[in-house]
Amino acid sequence: MKCEIMTIGTELLLGLINDSNAPYIARKLAEIGIISSKKSSAIDDVDVISEQIKTAVKQNDILIITGGLGSTHDDLTREALAKALSKELVFQPKIAASIEQKVKCLERPVSGLIQKQAYLPEGSEPIMPAIGTAPGIRFERNRKAIFALPGVFSEMKLMLEEEVIPFLKNRLPKKRKIVLIRAIKTAGEGELLIEERIKEIIDKYSNPSISILPYPGEVHLQIVAEGYQNETKALVARVEGELGESLGNLVYGYDEDTLEKVAGDLLKKHELKISLVESCTGGMLSNRMTNTPGSSAYFWGGVVAYSNEIKRKLIGVSGQDLLKHGAVSAQVALAMAEGGRHLMQTDVSLSVTGIAGPTGETEGKPVGLVFIGLAWREGSFCERFQFFGTREEIKTKASQAALNLLRLFLLDTFEKTGSEVS
């Protein structure tokens, strides 16, 4: 089954915005066995888009278009699709009603939206949006299928997963080759040491292949297997097992897992409340912690103690410690964690103090120096880190290290796993 992914938007071609849609669609298609998809782009021009649609439909069985379904003058996918198919745009009362209901609470004019988004090429089926107002479009002719999805990633993603992929899966033969992708996520070591540790496993296998993807503060291992469904599952499971054994507690999760989700799950499981006291991460740690739905079950609150006055007056760090050791010191990190635990009355408190840069370094304290403290009922401890990168990278790496320190503390203290690797 041949497929083309077409992204619409002058901005994409000029490099003014990034395209997250085409890679995501390519991956989801690969997972059901539609492997090498062609990718193309078109500028916001009805004639250009409609010509490109005609060519793509000739050469492919499936065409997935994203973008150009919004409500401004340069959203032209509906018109271009109608033109390419030689169909009229017809009014769809069902869509109009849904848009009206959605924007009611916005107390804003709805006419512009309806005039654009409630019209679809004759003979096409709307894909009703769960979020946003723009409906997607499905059109079928001569066993070929065209999908037009919104350009907004979250809206596109929902329609792709709930409508397009199930529809295509139904059309594919039951027994077919697919690509199975599994991510193993590690934290605590850089890519070089991870590679040294798993080199033998990497060299042993060609299918699945194993790639090492470094991110700020974590390293992912991407296992990619090709073959029939059951084959790939077994192939991935074996490699996953070997990698897990060799990496031990460095592995924090899989696929969609995040460090904040994994650490949060451990807090929830052991019914622990946490508070955070941040200086150089400036709220990033709290922000990440609260990205997990339901985090209010364990995240009690945080203080962004950016100025020394807040550290002193609100958290209770002693003025003497601040003077003698400086705000970026093990003593102050410990005092922040202990003070935060006392102030917010939680089981655990985690603190971060450091120099995010680009300025602020003093003698013996370079940009990227970070201390992370943790206090709980039996005491407190602190670790020192040296990070490199831009201001945002240092903030990210510090928040990663703090979450990983929390994860390892919770595992060691409350789960007594025997699998830690020395």
Next chain:
Amino acid sequence: MKCEIMTIGTELLLGLINDSNAPYIARKLAEIGIISSKKSSAIDDVDVISEQIKTAVKQNDILIITGGLGSTHDDLTREALAKALSKELVFQPKIAASIEQKVKCLERPVSGLIQKQAYLPEGSEPIMPAIGTAPGIRFERNRKAIFALPGVFSEMKLMLEEEVIPFLKNRLPKKRKIVLIRAIKTAGEGELLIEERIKEIIDKYSNPSISILPYPGEVHLQIVAEGYQNETKALVARVEGELGESLGNLVYGYDEDTLEKVAGDLLKKHELKISLVESCTGGMLSNRMTNTPGSSAYFWGGVVAYSNEIKRKLIGVSGQDLLKHGAVSAQVALAMAEGGRHLMQTDVSLSVTGIAGPTGETEGKPVGLVFIGLAWREGSFCERFQFFGTREEIKTKASQAALNLLRLFLLDTFEKTGSEVS
């Protein structure tokens, strides 16, 4: 001058990671007049990459490669480039010394890095990295130039801007056509209302073109002009003036500006200290505020008052208000701002309380309902918002609205601009 941008990495082709490099490079090239660049990708295989490099060099004057310069087994750009050019990889003591110095403070083995990254194809010039350890590569032959840059965006960006673009600019004729891109950034209205307001201006011009790009909580207008340097400047300036007049205070900034930077600059200019009290944004607002270098001049600190206990005991919100009106209410938003201002002793305090979802809605209080409060020496006020989207989108939109409310308050109160549009 013909140019190809080649991204290296199996993950890119399979859609496992997004490519931010090629769009950024395309934009920077367009800005100096190298307009339609070809884009290609190659998997991590020495033969495949080297064949693609050979073809690209035949067809183009410039080849810019990104990725594959790291230190793991699937970083193969150096080897592939050497093969394509029929050159040996030779040891560069200067690079080895620089890597050694950089990783000294990491207290980690340096040999793996040096073994990979200190070898360059004979006759090529290293581009020394300002951040990271991977050097870039420049190779010239027969008036053609090849650049290999790291795949890490921040490392690639620095080398592109400081080495590649100046090098290419020198080669181009002084008088040439370029693309001038200018972004006008607005906050406070959706894309539909923005478009209604500037429709006449959009219809009046074809060069420059004006596109409307919606983002969570803000709308950008992208002005794209083609022509000779001075022409494009004048074209953009005229359209920019007209748009600015029609949009008034909806415009918060230009190009690289962010709401947090603009609001922060106003605080700094008027020597005001701010504190933040966040509930549903969970630290995102503080995190954004501290992304601006030097924000410690005006950002004193913040409390993430996620639980009602923290709101009550730490911020001083009355238990009666919480019971009677609920945590998501105008009363509590006001009490949070006032309490935060008192607790942290700042000139201004900004508060956010709302329902980020996906669960947590109660009767009359849907997901996305958010109250934003502001307290200062002369009193306090509060605004009510209803946002739509995923949990992260609602958090983002709430933090955008809070920063914009702060910006407008500062403009109205301390700048007395006469340009506000009714």
